[in-house]
Amino acid sequence: MSLEMDKPYFRLISEPILENPIFVQGLPGFGNVGKIAANLLMKFCNAKPFAELYSPSFPDYVSVSTDGVCALPRYEFFAAPMEKSDFIIMTGDTQPSFDDVLAHYEVCSEILNFLQKYKCSLFITMGGVPMTEEKAQVYVAATSPQLATEFMEKGAVLYIKGRIMGATGLMLGLAKERGLNGICLLGSTNGFQADRGAGFTVFKFLMKALGNEVKEGL
Amino acid sequence: MSLEMDKPYFRLISEPILENPIFVQGLPGFGNVGKIAANLLMKFCNAKPFAELYSPSFPDYVSVSTDGVCALPRYEFFAAPMEKSDFIIMTGDTQPSFDDVLAHYEVCSEILNFLQKYKCSLFITMGGVPMTEEKAQVYVAATSPQLATEFMEKGAVLYIKGRIMGATGLMLGLAKERGLNGICLLGSTNGFQADRGAGFTVFKFLMKALGNEVKEGL
Amino acid sequence: MSLEMDKPYFRLISEPILENPIFVQGLPGFGNVGKIAANLLMKFCNAKPFAELYSPSFPDYVSVSTDGVCALPRYEFFAAPMEKSDFIIMTGDTQPSFDDVLAHYEVCSEILNFLQKYKCSLFITMGGVPMTEEKAQVYVAATSPQLATEFMEKGAVLYIKGRIMGATGLMLGLAKERGLNGICLLGSTNGFQADRGAGFTVFKFLMKALGNEVKEGL
Amino acid sequence: MSLEMDKPYFRLISEPILENPIFVQGLPGFGNVGKIAANLLMKFCNAKPFAELYSPSFPDYVSVSTDGVCALPRYEFFAAPMEKSDFIIMTGDTQPSFDDVLAHYEVCSEILNFLQKYKCSLFITMGGVPMTEEKAQVYVAATSPQLATEFMEKGAVLYIKGRIMGATGLMLGLAKERGLNGICLLGSTNGFQADRGAGFTVFKFLMKALGNEVKEGL
Numbered sequence: 001m002s003l004e005m006d007k008p009y010f011r012l013i014s015e016p017i018l019e020n021p022i023f024v025q026g027l028p029g030f031g032n033v034g035k036i037a038a039n040l041l042m043k044f045c046n047a048k049p050f051a052e053l054y055s056p057s058f059p060d061y062v063s064v065s066t067d068g069v070c071a072l073p074r075y076e077f078f079a080a081p082m083e084k085s086d087f088i089i090m091t092g093d094t095q096p097s098f099d100d101v102l103a104h105y106e107v108c109s110e111i112l113n114f115l116q117k118y119k120c121s122l123f124i125t126m127g128g129v130p131m132t133e134e135k136a137q138v139y140v141a142a143t144s145p146q147l148a149t150e151f152m153e154k155g156a157v158l159y160i161k162g163r164i165m166g167a168t169g170l171m172l173g174l175a176k177e178r179g180l181n182g183i184c185l186l187g188s189t190n191g192f193q194a195d196r197g198a199g200f201t202v203f204k205f206l207m208k209a210l211g212n213e214v215k216e217g218l
Numbered sequence: 219m220s221l222e223m224d225k226p227y228f229r230l231i232s233e234p235i236l237e238n239p240i241f242v243q244g245l246p247g248f249g250n251v252g253k254i255a256a257n258l259l260m261k262f263c264n265a266k267p268f269a270e271l272y273s274p275s276f277p278d279y280v281s282v283s284t285d286g287v288c289a290l291p292r293y294e295f296f297a298a299p300m301e302k303s304d305f306i307i308m309t310g311d312t313q314p315s316f317d318d319v320l321a322h323y324e325v326c327s328e329i330l331n332f333l334q335k336y337k338c339s340l341f342i343t344m345g346g347v348p349m350t351e352e353k354a355q356v357y358v359a360a361t362s363p364q365l366a367t368e369f370m371e372k373g374a375v376l377y378i379k380g381r382i383m384g385a386t387g388l389m390l391g392l393a394k395e396r397g398l399n400g401i402c403l404l405g406s407t408n409g410f411q412a413d414r415g416a417g418f419t420v421f422k423f424l425m426k427a428l429g430n431e432v433k434e435g436l
Numbered sequence: 437m438s439l440e441m442d443k444p445y446f447r448l449i450s451e452p453i454l455e456n457p458i459f460v461q462g463l464p465g466f467g468n469v470g471k472i473a474a475n476l477l478m479k480f481c482n483a484k485p486f487a488e489l490y491s492p493s494f495p496d497y498v499s500v501s502t503d504g505v506c507a508l509p510r511y512e513f514f515a516a517p518m519e520k521s522d523f524i525i526m527t528g529d530t531q532p533s534f535d536d537v538l539a540h541y542e543v544c545s546e547i548l549n550f551l552q553k554y555k556c557s558l559f560i561t562m563g564g565v566p567m568t569e570e571k572a573q574v575y576v577a578a579t580s581p582q583l584a585t586e587f588m589e590k591g592a593v594l595y596i597k598g599r600i601m602g603a604t605g606l607m608l609g610l611a612k613e614r615g616l617n618g619i620c621l622l623g624s625t626n627g628f629q630a631d632r633g634a635g636f637t638v639f640k641f642l643m644k645a646l647g648n649e650v651k652e653g654l
Numbered sequence: 655m656s657l658e659m660d661k662p663y664f665r666l667i668s669e670p671i672l673e674n675p676i677f678v679q680g681l682p683g684f685g686n687v688g689k690i691a692a693n694l695l696m697k698f699c700n701a702k703p704f705a706e707l708y709s710p711s712f713p714d715y716v717s718v719s720t721d722g723v724c725a726l727p728r729y730e731f732f733a734a735p736m737e738k739s740d741f742i743i744m745t746g747d748t749q750p751s752f753d754d755v756l757a758h759y760e761v762c763s764e765i766l767n768f769l770q771k772y773k774c775s776l777f778i779t780m781g782g783v784p785m786t787e788e789k790a791q792v793y794v795a796a797t798s799p800q801l802a803t804e805f806m807e808k809g810a811v812l813y814i815k816g817r818i819m820g821a822t823g824l825m826l827g828l829a830k831e832r833g834l835n836g837i838c839l840l841g842s843t844n845g846f847q848a849d850r851g852a853g854f855t856v857f858k859f860l861m862k863a864l865g866n867e868v869k870e871g872l
Contacts, residue, residue, distance in 0.1 A: 056541030068584030148286030323710030366722030504802030
C-alpha cells in the first residue's frame with residue numbers, strides 16, 4: 001500500500017449499512033465538551049469503528065498505547081445502526097495544527113466528500129462554549145432558521161453571541177454551502193479543563209431531541 | 219453541488235447588467251475606514267448583492283446571525299446601476315489569515331479574474347492611514363501619474379509616505395501589473411477603533427470626485 | 437541538471453547492493469541522542485554515503501565547511517553491508533522548519549518511498565526522551581505488540597508515556613500505516629545538550645539486540 | 655495580460671545581448687551590505703533594467719513612489735555589457751516573508767531557471783556578516799575549493815564560521831546543486847544599520863578581483 005500523505009487520507013475498515021444516518025461530530029476543544037459527548041453517544045449506541053482519517057496537517061507525533069504500539073493522530077468514524085435513526089459518529093484526539101487555516105478547510109471538505117455516499121440526513125457538530133453563568137445550557141446554531149427554531153422548541157437556547165471556532169463551526173458552514181442540513185450544539189462550560197458534566201448535558205439533550213430515551217445511570 | 223474549498227470560490231447569486239462599472243473595495247483595516255466608506259456607498263447607491271467569495275485562507279470560524287444561522291467568512295459583491303456610472307462594490311468581514319502572504323496574492327488575483335468579464339473602467343480601493351495630524355484628509359496613490367494627478371486636482375493629497383498594506387495596496391499593485399487603471403483612497407485616522415468620520419470623509423470625496431452629489435444627512 | 441526544489445529531491449551517489457537491510461535513522465533532537473547513536477553506528481559499520489535528500493522545507497541557509505565550500509541542508513543515506521544484517525543509515529543536520537507540519541509528513545513519506553526498492557526488513561528510529569531519573573535506559577515503542585515485546589525481552593523498557601515527537605515518531609507511524617515493521621528506541625537524557633552517553637547507550641543496545649558485539653573502546 | 659500570481663512571475667522588459675555574463679546579486683540583509691554593493695556596481699557599469707520578478711511570497715503591500723504611483727515588491731534584473739566581462743545584476747527591496755522557507759527555495763530556483771538561457775559563467779552573491787572586529791574584511795565561500803582558493807589569493811578571507819542565511823546562501827547552494835560555479839562575498843559589518851563602507855569594500859574587492867579598475871571617487 002502506498003500512503004503518500006500529501007493530503008487527507010481515509011482508511012476504510014468496513015462498509016457499514018446505514019439508512020440516511022445522522023452525522024454527529026465531537027472533537028477536542030473548549031472543556032472537551034464535544035469529544036465527551038461523542039464518546040457518550042458511542043457508548044450508548046454501541047458504535048463500531050469503520051473508517052479512519054489521517055492528514056499531513058495533523059500534528060507531527062505518534063501516540064503510544066499501553067502495549068507500546070504507536071499510532072498517528074487520526075479522526076475515527078463509528079457506525080451505529082439504531083431503531084430510531086442510524087448514526088455516523090466522528091471523533092479524534094487532535095485538530096489540524098494551530099493557525100493552519102487552509103488545512104482546516106481542506107480536512108472538513110474531505111470529510112463532507114467522504115460522507116456523501118452515506119446520504120446523511122443531518123449534520124450535527126458538538127462543542128463547548130465558555131460561559132460565566134452557573135446554569136448548564138445547550139446552545140444551538142443551524143444552517144437554516146427552521147432548524148434553529150426546531151431545536152429551540154426542544155429546549156436549546158439560540159446561539160447569537162457571534163462565532164463558532166474551529167471544526168465545530170467550519171463543518172456547519174461548509175455543510176450549509178453544500179445545501180446540507182446541520183446544527184451545532186454547544187454546551188456551556190466555565191473552564192478549559194475537561195467538563196464531563198457539560199458533555200453529558202449536550203449528549204442528553206441530543207438524545208431527547210432525536211427521540212431517544214437516556215437513563216441517568218449511563 | 220461540490221465545494222472543494224482548496225482555493226477561492228465564487229458563488230454567483232445573479233448576473234447584474236452593468237456598463238463599464240467602477241469597482242470599489244472597502245475591507246476591514248485601520249480605523250475600519252475602507253469598510254465604513256464601502257457601506258455608505260452601498261447605502262447611497264441602494265446596491266444589491268450579486269456574488270460571494272469564499273476562501274480556505276479565510277479564518278476558520280462561522281459567524282452566527284441573530285436568527286441563529288451560521289455563515290462562513292466571505293467577501294460580498296454588490297451591483298449598483300447608476301445614472302453617472304455603474305458600481306461594483308466589494309466588502310467583507312475579514313481578510314486572509316495574518317501573515318499568510320501567499321493567500322493574499324491569490325485571493326486578490328482571483329477577484330481581478332472574476333471582475334474581468336464586467337470590464338471595469340476603474341479600480342478603487344479604500345482604506346485608512348494612521349496620522350497624528352488633526353485635519354481630516356484623503357490621500358491618493360494610483361497606477362499612473364496621470365490618475366494620481368487627476369484625483370489630486372479634485373482635492374486629495376498625494377500619498378508619498380511609503381507603503382499601503384494588505385488588500386488595499388495589493389489589489390492596486392496587481393491591477394497595475396495587468397495594465398488596469400486604479401486608485402487608492404486613504405482616509406487619515408488617528409486610531410485603530412472604527413472611525414466613522416474618516417469613512418464618511420473618504421466616501422464623500424469619492425462621490426464628489428466622480429460627480430455625484432451627496433447630501434450631508436446620509 | 438534541473439533541480440526545481442518544489443518538493444523533496446533525492447540525489448543518488450551510487451547504487452548499493454544490500455540484502456533486506458535494516459533502516460536506522462538518527463536525526464537532531466533531544467540531547468542529540470539519535471544523531472550521536474547514528475554516527476556511532478556508521479563508524480562501527482564503516483558505512484559509505486550513497487544518497488542525499490534535499491527539501492525546500494529545510495531551513496534556508498547553507499553550511500560552509502573548513503575548505504570554504506557551501507552545502508545546502510540535507511539528509512544523508514549511508515550503506516553498510518554486514519555479516520549479520522545489512523544497514524541503511526540516515527542522518528542529517530536539520531529537520532523541516534519548526535511548525536511546518538505538512539513538510540514533516542511529506543519528507544518522511546518521500547523517504548519511505550525512496551527506501552521501498554531496498555526492501556528493508558525493519559525500520560528503526562532513534563531519539564532521546566527527557567527523563568529526570570538517573571539510570572540510563574533505552575525505551576521502545578513499535579508498530580506491533582510483538583515487536584515491542586521482542587525488544588523488551590532484549591532489555592528495553594516499554595515506552596508508554598505518551599507521544600514521540602518529530603521525525604522519530606512520524607517515520608514509525610507512517611511505516612506502520614504502510615504495513616511495515618518498525619521500532620523506535622529512545623535513550624533517556626536529562627538535558628537538551630548533546631548527550632554522548634545516552635547516544636552510546638542506544639547504539640550499544642541496538643547492536644546487542646541485533647546480535648552484534650560492540651567493544652567498549654569504540 | 656493575465657497575471658495569476660500563484661507562483662513567481664518574470665516580466666521581461668527587453669532582451670539583452672550578453673556573452674557568458676557574470677551574475678551578481680545583492681539583496682537587503684545584514685547592514686544592507688549586499689544591496690549597497692549591487693547598487694554601486696550598477697552605477698559603475700551603467701547597467702540597464704531588463705526584467706522584473708514578482709512573487710506571491712513577497713510581502714503584501716505596495717510601495718508608493720514620489721509621483722504617487724504604486725508598485726508591488728519585486729526583484730529587478732539589470733544588464734551591463736562591459737569590456738572585460740558582461741554582468742547581470744539582481745537587486746530588490748525585499749526577501750520572501752519571514753520564515754516562509756518553501757518560498758525562499760522556490761524563488762531562488764526560479765531565478766536560476768530564468769538565468770539559464772544567458773549561460774552565466776559565474777554566480778556571485780553578496781551580503782554582510784556581523785563581526786565585532788574593527789578591520790573591514792571580505793569573506794568568501796564557494797561552490798568548490800578551487801574557486802574559494804582563487805578568491806582567497808585575490809585577498810578575501812576564507813569564510814569558515816558556519817552558515818550563510820537567506821537568499822545569499824541559498825542561491826549559492828542551489829547553484830552548486832546544479833553544477834554551476836559560484837562564490838559568496840560577505841563584507842564584515844558591525845551593525846544592522848545600512849553600512850555603506852562595508853558595501854563599498856565588497857564592491858571594490860569584486861571589481862579588483864575581476865580585473866576592473868575602480869577610482870576612489872565613485
